[in-house]
Amino acid sequence: MKKTSLIITNKKQTDHELVQVISDLTKNHYHVLLSDEVEKASAIDLLVIFLSIPETNDKISRVDLDQIDQQYQTVLLDRIPIIERALSLMGHGLDKRICFISDEEASISNTKRKENYGFQMISSSIHMFAALLFNEYRPQGYTFRLFSKKQGLTHAVPYFLKDRSYEAHDLKHSDEERFVIRNGWMQEQPW
């Protein structure tokens, strides 16, 4: 019997290719649902959260901060009830894995950007949201992945599906108890 994965995404703005990639790569083992189909699921094994944030090139003198507030509401907060619903269904799932797709450009330590306030700030907020979720759910056996899409999505799903070793000698994959962001080359990025 196939497991169930659920992709939570603001579809209208999101690259449909992503949904296709995830669907293709998980179809042999997973029945893929989109967030508006959450009511069809009785259990969820794999949850993928990818929230697309509009990008702009406005520097501080021109940025529309009220618009960023609105984006925070529509991109993230409006999806909280769906995420809460999905989490309740994951209690019945087997894998209990929660995955985020983000972008390492949203590294506060590393970014060189001088603009794109909405994307950058909301992404950082989502990173913290994911870290808080990790703190709350990891003790209950849930596992987490946060993938940077900067180098593309090809390696996202294999990373989501791989069970990482708990062996100390396998350093690259010994961080299941930590919350990290990795890119397409599996490099850990700073927050």
Place this chain on the structure above:
Amino acid sequence: MRKTVLVTGADRGLGLAFCREFLSRGFLVFAGRYLQEWSELEELKKEWPETLVIIGLDVSDQKSVQQAANEFQSYGVGLDVLVSNAGLFNNHEGTLQTGINTQVTMKSFEVNSTGPLRVTQAFLPYMTSGDQRLCFVSSEAGSISNASRSFFSGYCMSKSALNMGVRLLFNELNPLGFKFRLYHPGYVQSYMLGEFNQEASISATESAKAAVEQFLEDRGEQEEVLLLEDNQGSVWGF
């Protein structure tokens, strides 16, 4: 000529302590007032009638911020130091297991994340010369690398967003000569939890004094690095 500072969220707690500290150092202080019913700023004004100016300021409201900037302009001075202190904490935010209060989370973002940028945007035209110091009160709660909580979600998320916003400002304005401080004030005896919290580990006066020392010190080439520092001068990861 006196140096000038604007302090947001100056009504009480840390903001009021910032005003006292800058006044004692001879600054002309513009105090952003949000709580009309709170009288401590007026009492402070009696002590410093010539050098304390109280202006209405709701950092989450674009119109209020612009009105405050217009009022500042009428004094015909430049701004040397901006202290973005105004912050909101609500301990009824909930968690994903108990249910997140999205209204509270939204308000935290408007005040703690975009609020400081709104004020910076409006007051930057008055900072083209002078000390050019942009100081932001953030929190260790916004440090993703140190995140240990599963609660206070809206507050933590808002402070992470603020840290990113300050990073973008830094990338643009530091090469132009602006100096940045990102400050974690510690667990301060203040009204952040609603009632005055005497159990906290540091007084607002002590935290403000430590902060202003950091805000005003000259760091030479180290100004080219953005750090999140606490009242001991210890650095927190982002």
